[in-house]
Amino acid sequence: MYQIDFKNPVSIYFLGIGGISMSGLAEVLHQAGFQVSGSDWHASAITQALEEKGIRVYYGESRIHISDDIDCAVLTAAVHEDNEEFQAIREKKIPYLSRAELLGQIMRNYKMPIAISGTHGKTTTTSMVSEILLHADVDPTLSIGGILKTIGGNIRVGKSGYFVTEACEYTNSFLSFFPRVGIILNVEEDHMDFFQDLNDIRNSFRKFAQLLPADGCLIINGDIENYEEITEGLACRVITYGFGENCDYHATEILHCEQTHSCFTLHGPDGTSRHFTLKVPGDHNISNAMAAIALSDFLGIASDITMEGLAAFHGTDRRFEYKGSICGVTVIDDYAHHPTEITATLKAARDYPHKTLWCVFQPHTYTRTKAFLQDFAKALCLADRVVLADIYAARETDTLGISSGTLQEEIHKLGHNCDYFSTFDEIENFLLENCTMGDVLITMGAGDVLKIGENLLGI
DSSP: OOOOOTTSOOEEEEETTTSHHHHHHHHHHHHTTOEEEEEESSOOHHHHHHHHTTOEEEESOOGGGOOTTOOEEEEOTTOOTTOHHHHHHHHTTOOEEEHHHHHHHHHTTSSEEEEEEOSSOHHHHHHHHHHHHHHTTOOOEEEEEEEEGGGTEEEEOOSSSEEEEEEOOGGGGGGGOOOSEEEEOOOOOOOTTTOSSHHHHHHHHHHHHTTSOTTOEEEEETTSTTTHHHHTTOSSEEEEEESSTTSSEEEEEEEEOTTSOEEEEEEOTTSOEEEEEESSOSHHHHHHHHHHHHHHHHTTOOHHHHHHHHHTOOOOTTSSEEEEEETTEEEEEEOOOSHHHHHHHHHHHHTSOOSSEEEEEOOBOHHHHHHTHHHHHHHHTTSSEEEEOOOBOTTOOOOSOOOHHHHHHHHHHTTOOEEEOSSHHHHHHHHHHHOOTTOEEEEESSSSTHHHHHHHHTO
16 A cells, blocks of 8 residues: 655645545645645635645546656545546556545554544534644644634644544544544444444444554443443553443533533543533533543643633534524524434434424435434424425435435324425425524534525525
């Protein structure tokens, strides 16, 4: 495998440079002195920002973009064998890496690479950790799967040995990483178009944990069922956190305030107790915060700085994000696209002042919708009114005979009200006619459902 060496910057070409993760990695290498270029199908705010930094971006797909002086190429999973640029790369025998492989290679150039994994909560926890490290003035390099307002984007390039990134289990991509510290937030069924079953997923996280060196550390949610199967025999230090008293870090005296704040007392392994206040709602965010605090303690960051960092965190884009208000209706957007995430978000929303809680849900992929059909229906019933949009196909085509109408039927079987419209215009008109002052409206899903709320607000 090609090795990225920061001491020897070379020419790197990105196929799909406009993606949020690929663009971040391109920026890291650019600031490290590499000659970076790449291509994408269309211009965007991301590609324009890269060009302003001096990175050459080509638009469209053409083999003429692949020059002989390229030392290594980086590919996204969306690049297939028939891609002209990929064909030219292979013909010229140019070494190439996947996005995950490149990220792993970059990690090897830092003294303290930190990888945050889990079925849910990666972006939020990575953002919490980022706020703490920024308040600690350790000048970290950060790679986040969402937009963190504090850094004005999803990437920050620092000059210290700290590197923080999300670690996704899909296609086992995080097994290409080289972390010194790893976090496992939760392990549940997801990405069933790749994994066989939950045991297959647990085995993947076990392999991730085994990547950690003897002088490293695994921070794992002790509420994961039989988590010891993942940690057994590891050479590194293992720290647990959770809501059970048997965990090294556990929370009590939990309080959710109407202002979407969460308060709790955290008991640590040294017997001390500390009180924390978060600016984000829900038990799931308390769990995320416990992981961030355990990491902060392991890194030796002072407790008051950890508290300041967490208090400064107001959420990332598309994570219970307040979008605005129209005619007394509060509009919130959330990225939740798995039954567990939906449950956590809607439970948090029920603590938010409201008359009627509306949820406009856009299912994400046919395989996920079919795999969790009944679980989706049960989770969505936590909202007072449910409105469904068509399934966001993403990388898939409909070969499973599943639709949002199928999900609507499941919700009706549970005796709950649910409406389904095939266009955003129909949904927006329905909401305008039926939402009233004091209601809370959440647009929810990993696709483009946020446009509904933004269209209503005129933003």
